[in-house]
Amino acid sequence: MSSFDSLRDPDKCKAVLKLIEEAMQGQTLRFMEVCGTHTVALFRSGVHSLLPKSVVHLTGPGCPVCVTHDSEVAAYLELAKRDDVIIATFGDLMRVPGPGGGSLKKAQAEGARIEVVYSPFDALAVAKNNPGDKIVFLGIGFETTAPTVAATVRLAKEQGLSNFFVMPFHKLVPPALDALLSDPAMAIEGFMLPGHVSAIIGLEPYRPLAEKYGIPAVVAGFEPLDLLQAILLMAEMKRQGKPRVINNYKRVVADEGNPKARAILYEVYKPGDALWRGIGTIPGSGLVMSDAYKPFDAFDALGVELKECKPLPGCRCGEVLKGIMPPNQCPLFAKACTPATPIGPCMVSTEGSCAAYHKYQLDLSPGK
Amino acid sequence: MCLAVPMEVKHIDGDVADVEIGGVRKQIRLDLIADRPQVGEYVIIHAGFAIRTLNKEEAMETIKIFQEGWNLELI
Numbered sequence: 001m002s003s004f005d006s007l008r009d010p011d012k013c014k015a016v017l018k019l020i021e022e023a024m025q026g027q028t029l030r031f032m033e034v035c036g037t038h039t040v041a042l043f044r045s046g047v048h049s050l051l052p053k054s055v056v057h058l059t060g061p062g063c064p065v066c067v068t069h070d071s072e073v074a075a076y077l078e079l080a081k082r083d084d085v086i087i088a089t090f091g092d093l094m095r096v097p098g099p100g101g102g103s104l105k106k107a108q109a110e111g112a113r114i115e116v117v118y119s120p121f122d123a124l125a126v127a128k129n130n131p132g133d134k135i136v137f138l139g140i141g142f143e144t145t146a147p148t149v150a151a152t153v154r155l156a157k158e159q160g161l162s163n164f165f166v167m168p169f170h171k172l173v174p175p176a177l178d179a180l181l182s183d184p185a186m187a188i189e190g191f192m193l194p195g196h197v198s199a200i201i202g203l204e205p206y207r208p209l210a211e212k213y214g215i216p217a218v219v220a221g222f223e224p225l226d227l228l229q230a231i232l233l234m235a236e237m238k239r240q241g242k243p244r245v246i247n248n249y250k251r252v253v254a255d256e257g258n259p260k261a262r263a264i265l266y267e268v269y270k271p272g273d274a275l276w277r278g279i280g281t282i283p284g285s286g287l288v289m290s291d292a293y294k295p296f297d298a299f300d301a302l303g304v305e306l307k308e309c310k311p312l313p314g315c316r317c318g319e320v321l322k323g324i325m326p327p328n329q330c331p332l333f334a335k336a337c338t339p340a341t342p343i344g345p346c347m348v349s350t351e352g353s354c355a356a357y358h359k360y361q362l363d364l365s366p367g368k
Numbered sequence: 369m370c371l372a373v374p375m376e377v378k379h380i381d382g383d384v385a386d387v388e389i390g391g392v393r394k395q396i397r398l399d400l401i402a403d404r405p406q407v408g409e410y411v412i413i414h415a416g417f418a419i420r421t422l423n424k425e426e427a428m429e430t431i432k433i434f435q436e437g438w439n440l441e442l443i
Contacts, residue, residue: 118415119396119397119415119416120415120416121397121416121417122416144414145414147400147417147419148400148416148417151397151399151400151417155399196412196414196419199412199419200419250423251422252374252412252420252422253420254420254423258400258402259402260400260401260402261400261401
């Protein structure tokens with residue numbers, strides 16, 4: 001697509017960078033992104049390293065694999081041991097370490113039946129092909145992924161499949177942002193809002209954050225120019241003292257989001273509490289099966305429960321996810337914990353902050 | 369896993385479409401979008417489902433903000 005080329009044009013990027021420098025005169029901007037794809041895009045494009053020192057980039061809890069809680073990992077690993085269960089999952093979860101050091105990959109090596117799928121829809125075929133087994137799809141992901149799982153559950157009901165279940169581990173972004181902002185230690189001064197989550201939820205859910213906490217927030221795309229424009233808009237709003245939510249990714253995100261996807265989402269699910277790695281329970285930040293779809297709830301139908309479990313020893317993913325600790329400050333970073341031998345989920349996932357820091361060999365002092 | 373990519377619609381059959389990018393062809397579902405794309409339009413795909421038809425007019429609106437606010441020629 002030719003329009004993408006102009007979003008990578010070095011001269012245009014330099015022009016926006018110059019405007020950021022001008023807008024930053026006499027002020028600071030500690031902005032947080034909350035999308036794993038933004039994390040990677042900021043590093044890979046070099047934008048992170050080009051920003052003036054007064055702009056501090058914090059990585060937030062935007063990697064769906066990373067925010068999946070130890071208790072959730074323990075629950076699906078327990079289920080994977082059952083003879084009558086086939087786990088269907090996105091590949092991202094395969095290497096995530098559980099509290100006892102296990103993982104889906106290890107479970108598979110020990111004989112557990114696990115199918116990696118590209119789409120939740122593909123898990124329906126697994127259910128049809130294995131009528132004598134219970135197929136459990138691991139429903140991770142934010143508001144972008146949750147509707148794809150909801151649409152799949154709906155199809156399962158339409159097709160009368162009684163051996164397909166979902167473990168709803170989904171997380172909702174706005175309540176997490178609210179939780180982060182209500183912690184004064186965070187000192188966040190701007191949010192780069194996720195592009196594809198916003199394509200579903202629209203701008204409305206973010207508006208209370210801008211109004212309640214006075215934080216400028218910009219929905220951003222993933223090209224270098226998208227990222228720079230979002231930072232410029234945040235800096236400019238802060239300078240003018242006019243915090244609001246701006247949609248700078250209109251080629252993909254409609255201000256009203258995607259009402260049809262939301263209707264399907266809230267037909268199958270209803271809001272509930274959710275556990276976040278490093279943060280704990282955030283009220284109303286998760287999704288549970290609605291009454292009409294209860295038979296598809298793996299927790300209910302298969303008698304699984306979330307249990308308290310010990311956190312991974314030494315792993316500081318929780319603090320990394322909250323933006324309190326840069327990955328290279330974790331004592332395990334690049335020593336015991338590397339992409340080849342990951343200890344925590346932020347190093348396992350390609351979208352995790354630790355993996356991104358490691359891959360791009362950043363020489364980062366705290367706060368930059 | 370939150371990577372969503374724009375792909376060109378090649379063929380539509382009910383709730384299923386064939387889409388393509390850079391020679392890679394995929395079959396995806398259209399359950400989640402109200403604005404049905406035409407063949408030749410682009411959709412954003414996430415986990416096997418189209419989540420949004422790309423909108424050039426709205427994209428131009430953003431570009432206008434930068435042209436008017438900072439005199440930046442982005443096209």
